[in-house]
Amino acid sequence: MRMQPFSNTQALDPEVLEQAMLWMVRLQSGLSSQDERIACQRWRQENTEHERAWQRLNGIGQGLRESTHALAAPDARQLLNARTQLSRRGVLRGMAGVAVLLAAGQGIRQRNLLPGVFSDYATATGERRSLTLDEGLDLKLDTRTTLDSEALADGRLLTLNSGRILMELRSSVSVRVATPEVLIEPAVGSRLMISHGLPGAFGTRVQLLRGDALIEQAQGQRFELSGGWQQAFSIDQAGPVTSLGAAASAWVQGQLLAERMPLGELLAELDRYRPGFLRCDPAIAPLPVSGAFSIDQPEASLDLLTKVLPVRVHKVLGYWANVLPA
């Protein structure tokens, strides 16, 4: 078993693409009827090529929103306008004394700059999404997740670029999941979570809710994991196998369950579901927190924290939020 390089640049039929754009524009206009929405849904399901075109176009809008999520929409628009409007002489004078970072030489096709645009499936901040890729293969994508999917001769290869998925394998479809650190092959009947690049976990974390999975590191070391256990992997190291608490899959229900969790960790987790930036004052980061917090309503969760802990939240423009000692 080897890691397969993934390419997601297959060209689409221009006519299919044009059709997808017409559908996209019609449905986003705010003028579409229920009948049109159903007809569009039907068109997408007619053919995997249709769905692929739709997902790519959808990804462009999501990529834009993801890339600007730290800013309010009018601010992002204003900055993007400023980028092309100022005269160069004015710019040069204004930039005196400011360190300039030269972006030249870096193509825009770098996945890390706009991951959403380049992935087959992507969720925005705060979004969760269910997918059925094959009969018997169900997926749930957590917030800020990007996933590629490729049908190969020997089964389906999913590539998790960022975020977290929960997958359930109900029948004997062959599926493997690649992350930058490992390749995971779950057995039939398994239910597991895989995450990459989450706060507090190094590399890839594999969590088996049920069933078994084989995990192979890039250098060939192999591991087995069974239901009720979890393990984290870097490129060349494996963390200890630890038992998996019930709280681990609460995100699927929109919840974050904390049991004496340090406030800093809780906020880092909440930050992923909230547009903007959430900062925790280091002085209060170790405070232990217990309770159930909504990830669908991160603002309400922040309010709740101010009621149960000696902390206050200072917000700037609604987006930058600092949690400070009360």
Place this chain on the structure above:
Amino acid sequence: MLRESLHMPSPHDIGELYLQHHGWVVSLLRRKLGNRDQALDMAQDTFVRLLRSEMPSLLREPRAYLGTVANRLCIQHFRRQALERAYLNSLALMEPQHQPDEETRLLVLEALDAVGQVLDGLGSRVREIFLLSQLDGWTYPQIAEHLGLTTNVVQKAMLKAYRHCYASVYGP
């Protein structure tokens, strides 16, 4: 295969071009940038770009081609500077203790610049329409009213923007 290899400049060709035209590119960039070190850096980038180019005209009219690449890099550079300045100006309005740290600022700028590059080439009106729809989530009638246009014009602009963005992300 042979056709393609004829169209791709070899490292040897690039070496020759470098010897013959590097000084010219540096002086071109120095006039635009007004700074010798930056001009040298960007000349380097200009030649690095050539290794990935497939332009047959490169060998026929090297200076026209080198000039175009150098110009494009300059424009990207000025746009990045304009973006940084606008961002720093907006941060200056915030209280110091709430300002994002250096790393966060860089991430915000990188992401905005990447978005800007995807949109580069769109007219300002089409770009504004596309952003109002995608970032602000406005309907076409709302955008039309705001900009004093018909819904039909908004729809055409959206199609144009989608075609452009698709081509700049996935290639034409």
